[in-house]
Amino acid sequence: MITVDTEIxxxxPDLPSQSQLERWVTAAxxxxxxxxxxxxxxxxxxxGQTLNRDYRGKDYPTNVLSFPADLPPELALPLLGDLVVCAPVVAREAAEQGKALEAHWAHMLVHGTLHLLGFDHIEDADADAMEALETEILHCLGYPAPYADRDS
Structure with a gap:
């Protein structure tokens, strides 16, 4: 069972429903x-800006922040960690990139959840693998490839 505990x-405006959020995390x-x-x-x-500054040293709001749970191995808890999504940034990026808002929200939840699972994009090969996985997951959810605009 996948559980998403959400705080708004x-x-x-136009935030995704709880069922959408759960669907996207579950897919990831x-x-x-x-x-x-x-x-x-x-x-x-x-x-969003405060958290990005305090935890990443970057003084601007970002779309999604991932904080993987750092539990001792002897604690067999299903907690993956915390995601923080900055709604205005997601909306602005969707508009700037010409993407449907719902599709961009789905991408941010999938992207953040993959970080909680240990995926990253620091090295080029890891970035390629993570982006391919994101694209596959979003395709299965019925959304277009999230990085297609970079390839054209």
């Missing part, structure tokens, strides 16, 4: 875990 700390977890719990907070730009 944003006044942004896939067969990798039979049980997983994700804590999700949807924030506005001020809180």
């Amino acid at each position: 700390a944003s006044t942004a 977890v896939g067969e990798r875990r039979s049980e997983a719990e994700v804590s999700l907070v949807i924030v506005d730009e001020d809180q």
Whole structure:
């Protein structure tokens, strides 16, 4: 069972439903875990900027932040970690990139969840593998390839 505990700390319009959020996280977890719990907070730009500055040293709001659970191995808990999504940034990026808002939200939840599962994009080969996996997951969900605009 995949559980998404959601807190809405944003006044942004057009936020996804709880069922959409759960669907996207569940798709990213896939067969990798039979049980997983994700804590999700949807924030506005001020809180997104504060968290990005405090945890990544970057003083601007970003689309999604992932905080993997750092549990001792002897604790067999299904907690993957925390995701923080900045709703205004997601909406602005979708508009700037000419993407459907729902598709961009799906991408951000899939991307963030994959980070919680240990995927990263620091090295080029890892980035290629992660982007291919994101594209495959989003395709299965019925969304277009998220990086197609870079390839054209």
